[in-house]
Amino acid sequence: MSEQLSDTVASSDLEAAARNAALAAGQESAEAPSPEAGEGRMEHLSMQAALNRALAETLAEDPRAVVLGEDVGRLGGVFRITDGLQARFGAERVFDTPLAESGILGMSVGLAMAGFHPIPEVQFDGFAYPAINQIVTQLARMNYRSRGTMPMPVTLRVPSFGGIRAPEHHGESLEALFAHVPGLKVVSPSSPHEAYHLLKSSVAVPDPVIFMEPKCRYWQKGDVFLDDAGPLQGSKVVRPGKHVTLIAWGAMVARCLQVAELAAEDGIEVEVLDLRWLKPIDAEGLAASVARTRRAVVVHEAPLTSGLGAEVAALITERCFDTLRAPVGRVTGFDVPYPSGDLEDEYIPNIDRILFGIQRVLEYRRG
Amino acid sequence: MDTNLQPAALPAEELRELYRLVTAVRQLDLAAIAWQRQGIIPGYAPELGQEAAQVGSAFAMDPKHDFIFPTYREMGVALTLGVDMTAYMSTHKASWHGGLYNPVQTRLAPIQAVVAGSVLHAVGWAHGQTLAGTPGVALTYFGDGASSQGDVHEAMNFAGILKAPVIFFVQNNGWAISLPTEAQVAGGTVAARAAGYGIKAITVDGNDAAAVVQATREAAAHARTGHGPVLIEAMTYRRGPHSTSDDPGRYRSLAEERRDEGPDPVRLLGDRLLADGIADSAFLDAALQDANANADRVREGVMALGPRPGSEMFDFVFAEPTDALQAQARAWREESEHV
Numbered sequence: 001m002s003e004q005l006s007d008t009v010a011s012s013d014l015e016a017a018a019r020n021a022a023l024a025a026g027q028e029s030a031e032a033p034s035p036e037a038g039e040g041r042m043e044h045l046s047m048q049a050a051l052n053r054a055l056a057e058t059l060a061e062d063p064r065a066v067v068l069g070e071d072v073g074r075l076g077g078v079f080r081i082t083d084g085l086q087a088r089f090g091a092e093r094v095f096d097t098p099l100a101e102s103g104i105l106g107m108s109v110g111l112a113m114a115g116f117h118p119i120p121e122v123q124f125d126g127f128a129y130p131a132i133n134q135i136v137t138q139l140a141r142m143n144y145r146s147r148g149t150m151p152m153p154v155t156l157r158v159p160s161f162g163g164i165r166a167p168e169h170h171g172e173s174l175e176a177l178f179a180h181v182p183g184l185k186v187v188s189p190s191s192p193h194e195a196y197h198l199l200k201s202s203v204a205v206p207d208p209v210i211f212m213e214p215k216c217r218y219w220q221k222g223d224v225f226l227d228d229a230g231p232l233q234g235s236k237v238v239r240p241g242k243h244v245t246l247i248a249w250g251a252m253v254a255r256c257l258q259v260a261e262l263a264a265e266d267g268i269e270v271e272v273l274d275l276r277w278l279k280p281i282d283a284e285g286l287a288a289s290v291a292r293t294r295r296a297v298v299v300h301e302a303p304l305t306s307g308l309g310a311e312v313a314a315l316i317t318e319r320c321f322d323t324l325r326a327p328v329g330r331v332t333g334f335d336v337p338y339p340s341g342d343l344e345d346e347y348i349p350n351i352d353r354i355l356f357g358i359q360r361v362l363e364y365r366r367g
Numbered sequence: 368m369d370t371n372l373q374p375a376a377l378p379a380e381e382l383r384e385l386y387r388l389v390t391a392v393r394q395l396d397l398a399a400i401a402w403q404r405q406g407i408i409p410g411y412a413p414e415l416g417q418e419a420a421q422v423g424s425a426f427a428m429d430p431k432h433d434f435i436f437p438t439y440r441e442m443g444v445a446l447t448l449g450v451d452m453t454a455y456m457s458t459h460k461a462s463w464h465g466g467l468y469n470p471v472q473t474r475l476a477p478i479q480a481v482v483a484g485s486v487l488h489a490v491g492w493a494h495g496q497t498l499a500g501t502p503g504v505a506l507t508y509f510g511d512g513a514s515s516q517g518d519v520h521e522a523m524n525f526a527g528i529l530k531a532p533v534i535f536f537v538q539n540n541g542w543a544i545s546l547p548t549e550a551q552v553a554g555g556t557v558a559a560r561a562a563g564y565g566i567k568a569i570t571v572d573g574n575d576a577a578a579v580v581q582a583t584r585e586a587a588a589h590a591r592t593g594h595g596p597v598l599i600e601a602m603t604y605r606r607g608p609h610s611t612s613d614d615p616g617r618y619r620s621l622a623e624e625r626r627d628e629g630p631d632p633v634r635l636l637g638d639r640l641l642a643d644g645i646a647d648s649a650f651l652d653a654a655l656q657d658a659n660a661n662a663d664r665v666r667e668g669v670m671a672l673g674p675r676p677g678s679e680m681f682d683f684v685f686a687e688p689t690d691a692l693q694a695q696a697r698a699w700r701e702e703s704e705h706v
Contacts, residue, residue, distance in 0.1 A: 114495030
């Protein structure tokens, strides 16, 4: 690995990163170099509209796909992600369930056993807790228990993370909990483009996928290249830089891009890596970025202790120990219950705290 | 709510087949307890006393269309469905949690250790039949203890709302390990709860195999014709321990067992066959011999199972394994098999 280290960034990486950065920041298409200029459809969509479109196309293309959950039918979901789907595809394929999350997940397991591709929704992250037993002991294990004869192509959509001044248990970050469970895959999109393509690819995965939607980004618009997903696996460099890699997912990606802009004013070139898949984690992508920058800070909203940042730090350290110039930094939520809206901005990593995190890593001296 | 069915309505050949099945289950069950004492298997959950409830209910189902969701105590269901019993018993050999049988081909879901874990799956599977327009009925087993679980409430409510073609088959065997039904089930009966969900309920003598067949057939016909779910509460008695690790002497006396256990379901059916002239003692003897021979065959099969390959730990975690998991599998292989 150390032989591959370089302070320069390959031009192909730069081009890809510039485009990714434009997508992540929701810039107008004119500012974003399209990979195949003149080819393919592009639309400027909110993440809500991108997710809605991905679900509609999935229902149209896959006759085994069904959408179920609380208020997903007539209402179109409390965040309107399933808006209009019941009217278009019927109350059999897009149906409201009673208000019971364990029931939603247990039913989804049974529907998958019957050959369906369920796309359940739990209305808010904290409402996944009542379903944890079915998720952990059933959904995650049925393929294993049945020796591969009963796969679980279930995509569980979870409006996730904080930032909307919501009541208790409406702003939780459960990725570490889900990622720890054998048999689950976990992904979180950061932009409308990612949301559209990652949701469509998740429902095609023959395993259970926990799809964590950053609810505070639902209404931010961005360019969606409908015909060009780019790589669907692994992480993405959304802004190239050479001094430090910021690793984030979900809503924190946009914040890290803001941080990178500010840091650039001080001559610090921050690379921002959107991890995207939280299980499996793209260890090689992490290593490739940190091998260039030799410093890393991971940012997440979830509490610090045993958060996914610890896993990210371990993966980087295993692969880049000899060339790291500082221990991997972590800027995260605190080991406290997610606070009320008044204190939300104190809890979620803000620009200042992320800048301090970068500063600590840059100023670190051995010995 | 209660339905008193007349078992005499079953044809003689079905009654004889039921006797062969309950006897096979009884003898295999007794044999498995012996295997545990002999060190052949590490543990077992006996079903002594529940043979009629299990055989009768499974006998009434149509494996071509229907699907059965067991707990960890449905050996009699598996045998009645024709599951390879070595593959079934492998769960007790600690070969594979869910059993080595193929659930898709046998129409028997993997063995389920989470109490009430599969009740919701049955509702989902059953609703899938409604969506697909197929005539299948789901039958899910659980006990008086499991009826306390919230998932059972959610399952019955969902099924009632969706009119899902599912049969909730409660084997009320009087005990959930050490807790008797009166300390488990408020109101004293699980079947009474069905009314609250708008679900049809049948209470049946779970020691009477023929009555259980009739109750389950009635329930299956009800569900199959679009009339929604049915709850059957089969009243029976767990005549043995909860498991081979359990000691019922700590919570119930032999005198209490004799007072409460009711008729032995195998003897009850045998006596009826003799009394009605449907079978003679030679038939009963032959059934017993066949049952013992079957238990011996399964014993040989279980003893021949051998240890599982360690690589199997990794094989079924995902349908599409991740690179990270495959790396762990390679590392395990290198470090433990020295390859």
